[in-house]
Amino acid sequence: MRLRNIPGAKDAILECDWVIDEPEKFKGEWASVFGEKRPLFLEVGMGKGRFLMDMARLYPEINFIGIEKYSSVLLRAVQKLEEEELPNVRLIRMDAEDLENVFAQGELDRIYLNFSDPWPKDRHAKRRLTSTRFLERYNNILTPEGRVMFKTDNKDLFDFSLEQVEEAGWILENHTYDLHHSEYNEGNVMTEYEEKFSAKGNPICRLVAYRHAK
Numbered sequence: 001m002r003l004r005n006i007p008g009a010k011d012a013i014l015e016c017d018w019v020i021d022e023p024e025k026f027k028g029e030w031a032s033v034f035g036e037k038r039p040l041f042l043e044v045g046m047g048k049g050r051f052l053m054d055m056a057r058l059y060p061e062i063n064f065i066g067i068e069k070y071s072s073v074l075l076r077a078v079q080k081l082e083e084e085e086l087p088n089v090r091l092i093r094m095d096a097e098d099l100e101n102v103f104a105q106g107e108l109d110r111i112y113l114n115f116s117d118p119w120p121k122d123r124h125a126k127r128r129l130t131s132t133r134f135l136e137r138y139n140n141i142l143t144p145e146g147r148v149m150f151k152t153d154n155k156d157l158f159d160f161s162l163e164q165v166e167e168a169g170w171i172l173e174n175h176t177y178d179l180h181h182s183e184y185n186e187g188n189v190m191t192e193y194e195e196k197f198s199a200k201g202n203p204i205c206r207l208v209a210y211r212h213a214k
């Protein structure tokens, strides 16, 4: 039976071998899930998984994990993986709040934040995935050289993120307010939202940051 014929996103997801159901069990052991120790890259809020799958196809020597909060969205990625198996991809339905329960210190080499929800109200600022609160979480799971790469078309969120990077004591490796017309665009893999917003004429902002090595 094809997944799209199964009613109930949660049940359908559980049937898929590429979705890790109890990810806490693999904390510190993610290489064993892939069967080979390779660099491990994570996308937080991967949506329907287009970026993750394009990256996995381009870089078979890297293991990729995508996390997504909502089953209904994750299901779309599961359906795509059903059609094209990618051995270096795994998916998790989880909230980024719980990352430290799932990944050990230094287990990740890169974290992608692509078109993260803006949470425009000041009182929700802590929920933004580039807030100092989240940067601290990333700090606890990335290698010392590990990078956070953040793309958005939301200038307010981008400015906020630049401030948070500084406040958290991270090093800003580079940033641009117009990725597609910058020197950093070479090798850029577009996400679903990136294509949608850049087609409307919105410039895409991107920053790359890493933490101070302790």
Ligand code: SAM
Pocket: 044, 045, 046, 047, 048, 067, 068, 069, 070, 073, 094, 095, 096, 097, 114, 115, 116, 117, 191, 192, 193, 194
């Ligand atoms: N990254 C994709 C792209 O660029 O095309 C999707 C962007 S979409 C605007 C943001 C996604 O992040 C949504 O699917 C949302 O459910 C997910 N998300 C938001 N907050 C999250 C969180 N705290 N943990 C996991 N996923 C989250």
